[in-house]
Amino acid sequence: MKDLEIKEKLKEKFRELFGECENARFFFAPGRVNLIGEHTDYNGGHVFPCALSMGTYACVKKRQDGLFRFYSMNVESAGVITADEDSYKPLEDKQWASYLKGVIWAFQKRGVSFPTGLDLVLYGNIPNGSGLSSSASLEVLMGSILKEMYGLSVSFPEIALIGQYSENNYNGMNCGIMDQFASAMGKKDHAIFLDTATLEFSYAPLVLTDYALIITNTNKKHKLIGSAYNDRRRESEDALKILQKFAEIKTLGDLSDEEFFQLEEKLEDPIIRKRAKHAVLENNRTIAAKKALEEGNYHEFGRLMNLSHVSLRDDYEVSCEESDLLCDTAWSLPYVLGSRMTGGGFGGCTVSLVKRDKIKDFEEELQKVYEPKIGYRCSFYEAEIADGPREL
Ligand code: ADP
Numbered sequence: 346m347k348d349l350e351i352k353e354k355l356k357e358k359f360r361e362l363f364g365e366c367e368n369a370r371f372f373f374a375p376g377r378v379n380l381i382g383e384h385t386d387y388n389g390g391h392v393f394p395c396a397l398s399m400g401t402y403a404c405v406k407k408r409q410d411g412l413f414r415f416y417s418m419n420v421e422s423a424g425v426i427t428a429d430e431d432s433y434k435p436l437e438d439k440q441w442a443s444y445l446k447g448v449i450w451a452f453q454k455r456g457v458s459f460p461t462g463l464d465l466v467l468y469g470n471i472p473n474g475s476g477l478s479s480s481a482s483l484e485v486l487m488g489s490i491l492k493e494m495y496g497l498s499v500s501f502p503e504i505a506l507i508g509q510y511s512e513n514n515y516n517g518m519n520c521g522i523m524d525q526f527a528s529a530m531g532k533k534d535h536a537i538f539l540d541t542a543t544l545e546f547s548y549a550p551l552v553l554t555d556y557a558l559i560i561t562n563t564n565k566k567h568k569l570i571g572s573a574y575n576d577r578r579r580e581s582e583d584a585l586k587i588l589q590k591f592a593e594i595k596t597l598g599d600l601s602d603e604e605f606f607q608l609e610e611k612l613e614d615p616i617i618r619k620r621a622k623h624a625v626l627e628n629n630r631t632i633a634a635k636k637a638l639e640e641g642n643y644h645e646f647g648r649l650m651n652l653s654h655v656s657l658r659d660d661y662e663v664s665c666e667e668s669d670l671l672c673d674t675a676w677s678l679p680y681v682l683g684s685r686m687t688g689g690g691f692g693g694c695t696v697s698l699v700k701r702d703k704i705k706d707f708e709e710e711l712q713k714v715y716e717p718k719i720g721y722r723c724s725f726y727e728a729e730i731a732d733g734p735r736e737l
């Protein structure tokens with residue numbers, strides 16, 4: 346669906362639920378796909394995501410009183426969710442709208458008050474819970490809406506930080522900064538190379554001509570990502586604490602591969618050692634991948650993507666049968682340069698660099714193997730690398 350059609354759809358729903366939508370404003374924030382640098386963002390390493398043309402849209406209008414009312418066309422069963430002053434309950438609020446409320450709450454904690462609230466109807470076209478960061482797109486969308494509707498002087502990197510803060514402290518998901526930053530700072534035809542320790546970033550051109558970036562959704566339903574994610578964070582912190590006794594480092598992202606191999610025996614617990622190995626090597630792979638992309642060396646970029654998947658599978662242990670099968674199959678195809686799981690793991694999507702004139706063959710080959718073995722189909726999207734948040 347095009348922007349214009351989505352706008353019409355939102356308007357119609359807004360009128361039905363909240364009345365007249367003259368003077369309503371429309372906003373969009375993108376989802377993202379991470380090319381490489383997975384589970385490095387809370388380890389002080391680098392990430393390399395890009396914003397997608399898929400994202401979340403909203404139709405918004407100010408109210409006269411202080412209420413906020415939310416409705417999602419993707420979760421119609423939840424109906425209209427109304428938030429008054431007393432309904433902000435960090436870590437207890439478990440409805441879809443808690444991603445929006447968390448951002449309002451985070452702004453309030455910074456001393457920003459909203460004497461009048463908003464009516465908001467929302468529609469998203471990112472598959473939820475698939476590692477393409479629909480949650481971050483909700484947070485960045487809400488941050489952009491508050492910025493524009495109330496004239497707040499807040500920058501987009503700050504909106505990303507507020508989104509992360511709210512996801513950590515309101516929604517109880519201990520995520521790093523990558524998802525919100527990628528959504529807030531997206532740039533068409535560019536990947537974002539971000540040092541998560543300093544928030545220094547640069548853009549690397551990624552113009553997809555001969556090759557396309559294909560996202561394959563495992564469509565796996567039941568995932569236990571929240572608890573495993575928080576476990577991995579703790580394990581990485583444990584590793585850092587031990588290594589800090591032997592090296593002057595602030596984060597695992599400070600170590601070169603060689604330095605890590607010299608120190609690794611200090612990590613006696615084999616699980617902790619594997620987690621740290623991934624965090625260090627994945628960070629250095631990400632730095633190498635950016636260089637490869639700048640040099641136009643897509644073969645090297647693809648090779649690093651494959652190594653990243655192996656490390657996520659064997660050392661960080663966040664992959665799953667479905668993603669492994671998709672990658673194994675992709676690796677066997679001569680027109681695929683690289684393929685890896687993307688996002689937090691345990692399902693979600695893979696991302697592959699595929700020769701453009703072979704996209705159809707790629708999809709057929711993967712489906713042919715996937716469906717009989719897994720019992721349901723995977724689905725495909727061609728990634729269109731797009732800009733960050735905008736008003737429509
Ligand atoms: P991801 O961010 O990888 O898509 P998460 O589990 O972090 O997965 O976030 C998905 C959740 O975000 C959904 O379960 C839902 O609560 C919320 N969400 C995302 N998009 C929408 C939407 N368009 N409408 C309502 N809720 C949404």
Ligand code: MG
Nearest residue numbers: 478479480481
């Ligand atoms: Mg998320």
